[in-house]
Amino acid sequence: MYKVKAHCGKHDLCQDPFLTEGNSCADKLAKDTARAFLETRQQTACEELALAMSLQAHLVHTLATRSSLFKMLPAEIPAGQDFFPDFIICMLLRPQNSDFSKGFCLFWDMSPTCNPCR
Amino acid sequence: MRPKRRPPHLFKSCGLYERNRPSSFFHDTTWCTGIFPEGELITQWRQEVVSRPVLPMDDFQAFVPESPIFVDGSCFHHSWAPMRSAAAAVVSKCGCSKAYLLLGLDQTSQRAEIFAVIAALWHCAGNITIYSDCANVVNIVNFLRCCGFSNRGIINLDNRDLWVLFNFMAN
Numbered sequence: 131m132y133k134v135k136a137h138c139g140k141h142d143l144c145q146d147p148f149l150t151e152g153n154s155c156a157d158k159l160a161k162d163t164a165r166a167f168l169e170t171r172q173q174t175a176c177e178e179l180a181l182a183m184s185l186q187a188h189l190v191h192t193l194a195t196r197s198s199l200f201k202m203l204p205a206e207i208p209a210g211q212d213f214f215p216d217f218i219i220c221m222l223l224r225p226q227n228s229d230f231s232k233g234f235c236l237f238w239d240m241s242p243t244c245n246p247c248r
Numbered sequence: 249m250r251p252k253r254r255p256p257h258l259f260k261s262c263g264l265y266e267r268n269r270p271s272s273f274f275h276d277t278t279w280c281t282g283i284f285p286e287g288e289l290i291t292q293w294r295q296e297v298v299s300r301p302v303l304p305m306d307d308f309q310a311f312v313p314e315s316p317i318f319v320d321g322s323c324f325h326h327s328w329a330p331m332r333s334a335a336a337a338v339v340s341k342c343g344c345s346k347a348y349l350l351l352g353l354d355q356t357s358q359r360a361e362i363f364a365v366i367a368a369l370w371h372c373a374g375n376i377t378i379y380s381d382c383a384n385v386v387n388i389v390n391f392l393r394c395c396g397f398s399n400r401g402i403i404n405l406d407n408r409d410l411w412v413l414f415n416f417m418a419n
Contacts (some may be wrong), residue, residue: 131387134318136381152318152339153381160322160337160360163347168324171289175331178287195273228358 293330297353303370307346311371315340319368319377321360322352329353336364336373346371361385364408369417370389 135150136157265371311317316353323334337347350360361382368378380386388405395401397418402411 131378131380131388131393133383133386134379134381149379151340152316153320155345156337156339157318157320157322158379159339159345160320160335162363163335163337163349164322164324164333164360165331167349168336170332171279171331171333174287175328180290181287201280226378 253400257308289330296351303367307371309371309373311340311342311344314374315342317368317376319364319373319378319380321357321364323355323360324359334360335361338364359407359410362407362414365389366410366414366417
C-alpha cells in the first residue's frame, strides 16, 4: 500500500499525473456521496429545527406575556402591545431559502433568518 | 353534581399560534402541550446507529485483479450527530468505481479512510496495490502486513472494529 499526495492539482507536477488523477477521482466520488446523503437530510433537519425553535419561541413569548400581564393592570397595557415584537417569532419559523450553503447556515447562526423585512 | 370545569389551556386560543403555525405537519398536540414528538430524522438516525457498514455481495471481487486501486474517505462532521455524513470511495485504473456510505454513531474521516481500504480488498482478489492519501492508514496497513495481518497488532489501535474487519478481509 502506498501513500499519495492528497488533493494534488493537475498543474502541480510534484506527483505522477496518473496518481494525481486517480486520487482526485476517489476524493471526488467520496465527497459527492457524503454530500448527497447530507443534502437529503438537510431539508428535513431544517424543518425540524425550525419547528422546535418556533415552539420554543412561542412558549417563551406566551409565558413572558403572561408574566408581564401580572405586573400591570389591564388598564396600564397599551392596546396592541406585546412583550416581544411579532417579527422575533416569525423569523424563527423557517429558513428563507432551500439553497444548500445558505440553508446550512441555519445550524450555525440565525443570520439568514433574522431578517424582519422578509 | 357540578360539571367539571375545563379551563382553556395556556396555549389554546392564542393569536400567535394561529398566525405562526406551519400548517402541514405541526400537530395541535405539540402547540397545546409543548411536547415535541421525535421527528423523522431522529427516527431514521436511530436505525442507522445500530447498523454496521455492509458491503454488498454483488461487488465481491468485481474489479479487475492486479489493477491499481485508489481509495479515499470523506466526512462532513457536524456537532449534531444525525447530520454527520461519511463516505468511502474505491476507484480502479480500469475505470470501475464504487462509493459507500458509512453508517453508525461514530463517523469520522479516519474511519471512512479505513473503510475505503476494506472496500478495496472486497472488490479485488490476489495481490493488489492500493493508493491512499491518508498517511496513518498507510502506515498501519503496512505495519499489519509485517505482522501477518494478526489481530495482536491492533490491540491498542483506534477504530479497532474496522481493523478487525480489515484483517479478516486481508487473510
